[in-house]
Amino acid sequence: MSFLKKLKDKFQSTEQQEEVSDKYKDGLSKTRQSFSSRINDLVARYRTVDEDFFEDLEEVLISADVGVNTVMDLIDELKMEVKRQNIKDTSEMKDVISEKLVDIYYGDDAVTSSSINFQSDDLTIILFVGVNGVGKTTTIGKLAYQLKQSGKHVVMAAGDTFRAGAIEQLEEWGKRVDVEVVKQSAGSDPAAVIYDGIRAAKSRKADVLLCDTAGRLQNKVNLMNELSKVKRVIEREVPGAPHEVLLVLDATTGQNAMSQAKTFSEATDVSGIVLSKLDGTAKGGIVLAIRNELQIPVKFVGLGEKVTDLETFDAQAFVYGLFADMLQDDPEE
Amino acid sequence: MAFEGLADRLQNTIQKIKGKGKVTEQDVKEMTREVRLALLEADVNFKVVKDFVKKVKERAVGQEVMDSLTPGQQVIKVVKEELTALMGGDQSKIAVSDRPPTVIMMVGLQGAGKTTTTGKLANLLRKKHNRKPLLVAADIYRPAAINQLETLGKQLSMPVFSMGTEVNPVDIAKKGVEQAKENHDEYVIIDTAGRLHVDTDLMDELAQIKDAVKPDEIFLVVDSMTGQDAVNVAENFNDQLDISGVILTKLDGDTRGGAALSIKAVTDKPIKFAGTGEKLDEIEAFHPERMASRILGMGDVLSLIEKAQENVDEKKAKELEQKMRSASFTFDDFLDQMGQVRNMGPLDDLIGMMPGANKMKGMKNLEIDEKQINHVEAIIQSMTAKERQDPSLMNASRKKRIAKGAGRPVSEVNRLLKQFEEMKKMMKQMTNMQQGKKGKKGKGLNFPFM
Numbered sequence A: 001m002s003f004l005k006k007l008k009d010k011f012q013s014t015e016q017q018e019e020v021s022d023k024y025k026d027g028l029s030k031t032r033q034s035f036s037s038r039i040n041d042l043v044a045r046y047r048t049v050d051e052d053f054f055e056d057l058e059e060v061l062i063s064a065d066v067g068v069n070t071v072m073d074l075i076d077e078l079k080m081e082v083k084r085q086n087i088k089d090t091s092e093m094k095d096v097i098s099e100k101l102v103d104i105y106y107g108d109d110a111v112t113s114s115s116i117n118f119q120s121d122d123l124t125i126i127l128f129v130g131v132n133g134v135g136k137t138t139t140i141g142k143l144a145y146q147l148k149q150s151g152k153h154v155v156m157a158a159g160d161t162f163r164a165g166a167i168e169q170l171e172e173w174g175k176r177v178d179v180e181v182v183k184q185s186a187g188s189d190p191a192a193v194i195y196d197g198i199r200a201a202k203s204r205k206a207d208v209l210l211c212d213t214a215g216r217l218q219n220k221v222n223l224m225n226e227l228s229k230v231k232r233v234i235e236r237e238v239p240g241a242p243h244e245v246l247l248v249l250d251a252t253t254g255q256n257a258m259s260q261a262k263t264f265s266e267a268t269d270v271s272g273i274v275l276s277k278l279d280g281t282a283k284g285g286i287v288l289a290i291r292n293e294l295q296i297p298v299k300f301v302g303l304g305e306k307v308t309d310l311e312t313f314d315a316q317a318f319v320y321g322l323f324a325d326m327l328q329d330d331p332e333e
Numbered sequence B: 001m002a003f004e005g006l007a008d009r010l011q012n013t014i015q016k017i018k019g020k021g022k023v024t025e026q027d028v029k030e031m032t033r034e035v036r037l038a039l040l041e042a043d044v045n046f047k048v049v050k051d052f053v054k055k056v057k058e059r060a061v062g063q064e065v066m067d068s069l070t071p072g073q074q075v076i077k078v079v080k081e082e083l084t085a086l087m088g089g090d091q092s093k094i095a096v097s098d099r100p101p102t103v104i105m106m107v108g109l110q111g112a113g114k115t116t117t118t119g120k121l122a123n124l125l126r127k128k129h130n131r132k133p134l135l136v137a138a139d140i141y142r143p144a145a146i147n148q149l150e151t152l153g154k155q156l157s158m159p160v161f162s163m164g165t166e167v168n169p170v171d172i173a174k175k176g177v178e179q180a181k182e183n184h185d186e187y188v189i190i191d192t193a194g195r196l197h198v199d200t201d202l203m204d205e206l207a208q209i210k211d212a213v214k215p216d217e218i219f220l221v222v223d224s225m226t227g228q229d230a231v232n233v234a235e236n237f238n239d240q241l242d243i244s245g246v247i248l249t250k251l252d253g254d255t256r257g258g259a260a261l262s263i264k265a266v267t268d269k270p271i272k273f274a275g276t277g278e279k280l281d282e283i284e285a286f287h288p289e290r291m292a293s294r295i296l297g298m299g300d301v302l303s304l305i306e307k308a309q310e311n312v313d314e315k316k317a318k319e320l321e322q323k324m325r326s327a328s329f330t331f332d333d334f335l336d337q338m339g340q341v342r343n344m345g346p347l348d349d350l351i352g353m354m355p356g357a358n359k360m361k362g363m364k365n366l367e368i369d370e371k372q373i374n375h376v377e378a379i380i381q382s383m384t385a386k387e388r389q390d391p392s393l394m395n396a397s398r399k400k401r402i403a404k405g406a407g408r409p410v411s412e413v414n415r416l417l418k419q420f421e422e423m424k425k426m427m428k429q430m431t432n433m434q435q436g437k438k439g440k441k442g443k444g445l446n447f448p449f450m
Helices: A003-012 A015-027 A029-045 A051-063 A068-085 A090-106 A136-149 A166-177 A190-203 A221-237 A256-268 A286-294 A315-329 B006-018 B025-041 B046-061 B071-087 B114-129 B145-156 B169-182 B200-213 B230-241 B259-267 B288-296 B299-311 B314-325 B331-343 B347-353 B370-381 B385-389 B396-406 B410-436
Strands: A124-129 A154-157 A180-182 A208-211 A244-250 A272-276 A298-302 A310-312 B102-108 B134-138 B187-192 B217-223 B245-249 B271-275 B283-285
Touching: A029 A090, A051 A068, A051 A090, A051 B046, A068 A090, A068 A286, A068 B025, A090 A286, A124 A136, A124 A221, A124 A256, A136 A154, A136 A166, A136 A208, A136 A244, A136 A272, A136 A298, A136 A310, A154 A166, A154 A190, A166 A180, A166 B145, A180 A190, A190 A208, A190 A221, A221 A256, A244 A256, A244 A298, A256 A286, A272 A286, A286 A298, B006 B025, B025 B046, B025 B071, B025 B288, B046 B071, B046 B259, B071 B259, B071 B288, B102 B114, B102 B200, B102 B230, B114 B134, B114 B145, B114 B187, B114 B217, B114 B245, B114 B271, B114 B283, B134 B145, B134 B169, B169 B187, B169 B200, B187 B200, B200 B230, B217 B230, B217 B259, B230 B259, B245 B259, B259 B271, B259 B288, B331 B370, B331 B385, B370 B396, B370 B410, B396 B410
Parallel strands: A124 A208, A124 A244, A154 A180, A154 A208, A244 A272, A272 A298, B102 B187, B102 B217, B134 B187, B217 B245, B245 B271
Antiparallel strands: A298 A310, B271 B283
16 A cells, blocks of 8 residues: 555544644645645656656755755655665656655654643643744734633733734734733833733633743844743743743745744744744745754644634644645556 | 855865866856755745856856866856846835825735834935835734834834724725825825735735825835745735835844845846844845845855955966966965965965865864965075076075075975975976866966965
């Protein structure tokens, strides 16, 4: 049984899974179409597996923002695989390519978990970090809604005291999803706001505290230090916290996302990634590179502007969405 | 993650060529492959890279590179020239309407930095033209977007026009421009909501705003960290709105910013401004040349090349080559050449500018001792004119005299003489080798001691 078939079977085994993968398929339709149709196109154009074929494949992968290093490694591995299995016909390549890609997506089992480290009977603190304009506040709003729907008592802390209108933006989300927002005035010390947030969350016996922070470019040392301080304050107030540090990455970002993930990890020990704006035409190949090179798991995916458009990242569903066309095109199966 | 700049990438290939003295088509192919990878790593769109590399290859296979003294650097130079040409000149002008107000419309994806850039642009207009623009808050979708613009307006003490979130953005834009007319404001900047380029409804809304207010400028605001998708975004916005220019934001980050090249290539619209910080005065005219260097990750190499161009006398280099060929290279020539290199600045700096120099074998621990070079100079200068022309004249007493004159031990004089003879032998061998082969003249050795 081919690998793709196995994947397909897995996803059609239960209705619930079907539902999940449908949502991914919708959200990722643009990603999927362009990506897998290009691979199909590639396979159709070349009869034999040769240098030109690999060069074109390289481009397909690079156009998905997978990252040059990852692509080069992948191509090398594929070349070896082709030699080993003595593959000559490009039609056989589809399976090999997707298997290798999935390998990278899954990475080590240890890091594939996309579940949030919730404390069963205590306050769970989640810190959000990222560069400017990636969608931190929006993600917090969406997550607050989701948690509230599941019956959790949520408090949000308006830690972005820098950007004009950031506090008001979070307050607006608070109103929309009916969640309390702890804030101070613009320009105040973000660590102090987060401290207040922890106090408030504790006294209200909240289940989850979502901490917003100002967007900052990762090469601004002072601002990164400020972020480390925020994290230290949380650590001091609640031992074991923050239970998650989520780095929000814009899916349209190119190779710089790697630098973001690396530097933010150094400053705040990032535990997971939220990949936002994946509903555009950006290919999301960045996930491959991040998983491959930094072993940071993706926990959520932003697939739209609605409050409900935040999905728990499901690597298998993601891969299924990405390769759905290829699966359907397989005639002999 | 540290990206290798183009210069670093080219190192291996350059190393290979160095010993050959002749650049083959295969070498050029390898170099252009490195160019391609460097550009891809910088997030330039792969299609744009393809076209670009083709152009570079054409020039590189021609005489320009293959005949040059330093093929590796020549490739970099060709790449940079092409890159700068593609990116266009300084075009940081803002259109002025004959009938005020001049209307500027800001468009782009979510989170690109439209609102912040609106504030910065307004600040720039006031600083440069002493005008107070009216800011129009037409983003009714994102929570508190209007509030953000109002806060910026307060910080800049500039008027902000808003009608809340219940009014159609097209109407807000229209009314805003009307108010500007009444108040005799000379500029209006309309801040629109961020939207996906594939969101038909919202893109249509922008087209309606455009129809309603007939803007003099439509600026597409793009995050400089954007990856391969920049092409799709720019193409869509340009096709549907015919944008007049681009503003690149967040350039104070450590991104290479290859998106700039992609956008310019697919839209052929000028990149006018660059956002370089979080403060409201951190916007500047876009410099295509600097951007080209940044994309290649190699500002320093370029200044090295510039220095070389400024300081190396072409005619002298030709004479030198002739001498090497006929093995009539003398201490005078040696001294002359040292002088040329030293004109370029302290050796430490030069080595530092050389791509990959610190990775080269032996270079890492080798501290460039300016003193040692001074000594060599002193020794040569202590020779008589005759001795410099014909080192075979040397005998024990001459050596002693030279050593005394230079203030160095005789052993050092001996060492230099020996090295010089070896160098000459090498040159002869190399030039013979090159002459033996058919084809182009090799010029691999311009600075024998570098």
